[in-house]
Amino acid sequence: MSEIKQIKVLLLGNTQVGKTSYLNRLLNIKFTDKYIPTMGFNINILKCKINENKIKFDFVEISGNPDYIGIKDGHLIGVNSVIYIVDNNISSIKNIKTELEEIRNKCGNIPIVIVVNKCEMPETSNICEKIAELNLDLPIIKCSCKNKINIKVPLNLIYEKIY
Numbered sequence: 001m002s003e004i005k006q007i008k009v010l011l012l013g014n015t016q017v018g019k020t021s022y023l024n025r026l027l028n029i030k031f032t033d034k035y036i037p038t039m040g041f042n043i044n045i046l047k048c049k050i051n052e053n054k055i056k057f058d059f060v061e062i063s064g065n066p067d068y069i070g071i072k073d074g075h076l077i078g079v080n081s082v083i084y085i086v087d088n089n090i091s092s093i094k095n096i097k098t099e100l101e102e103i104r105n106k107c108g109n110i111p112i113v114i115v116v117n118k119c120e121m122p123e124t125s126n127i128c129e130k131i132a133e134l135n136l137d138l139p140i141i142k143c144s145c146k147n148k149i150n151i152k153v154p155l156n157l158i159y160e161k162i163y
């Protein structure tokens with residue numbers, strides 16, 4: 001039997017961009033329009049197959065709410081990839097550069113994927129252009145948790161970078 005490969009993913013992004021919704025979609029939990037705030041952080045596991053390989057993804061979602069503690073070193077233990085989620089609101093890209101620099105400093109050259117969620121909304125093309133102007137040199141994937149668009153693409157990209 002092939003061994004199970006393990007990938008720990010940190011989910012970052014401002015409050016209400018869709019981090020919990022993204023995790024829920026991956027875990028086949030029904031989408032809801034209602035906003036249920038994440039208190040502090042949220043941990044989940046997804047076991048799946050990519051290219052016939054068994055993978056266990058450990059997800060850590062950090063609340064984007066400034067009332068909470070933000071990214072703590074303890075959250076970063078064992079993290080070997082990051083999904084940074086933004087949405088159709090321009091304020092969601094405000095901290096992206098500094099937060100990803102912090103990640104680079106603390107975690108080194110791990111794979112990072114930027115997800116532009118709520119892509120069924122017209123404004124997301126503008127957001128993609130604005131991110132491109134930041135020259136982050138990272139993949140940008142448009143997703144919609146609401147309409148189930150491109151949900152697994154970021155995981156495939158991370159898998160390909162690591163293995």
Ligand SMILES: Nc1nc2c(ncn2[C@@H]2O[C@H](COP(=O)(O)OP(=O)(O)O)[C@@H](O)[C@H]2O)c(=O)[nH]1
Pocket residue numbers: 013014015016017018019020021022032033034035036037038064117118119120121143144145146147
């Ligand atoms: N229109 C739209 N709304 C979404 C989408 N994904 C999440 N939302 C909504 O955005 C709000 C915040 O979602 P949530 O997952 O709690 O964000 P978090 O704070 O980043 O965890 C909720 O009201 C969701 O229903 C999407 O793809 N499209």
Ligand SMILES: [Mg+2]
Pocket residue numbers: 019020021036037038061063
């Ligand atoms: Mg949340």
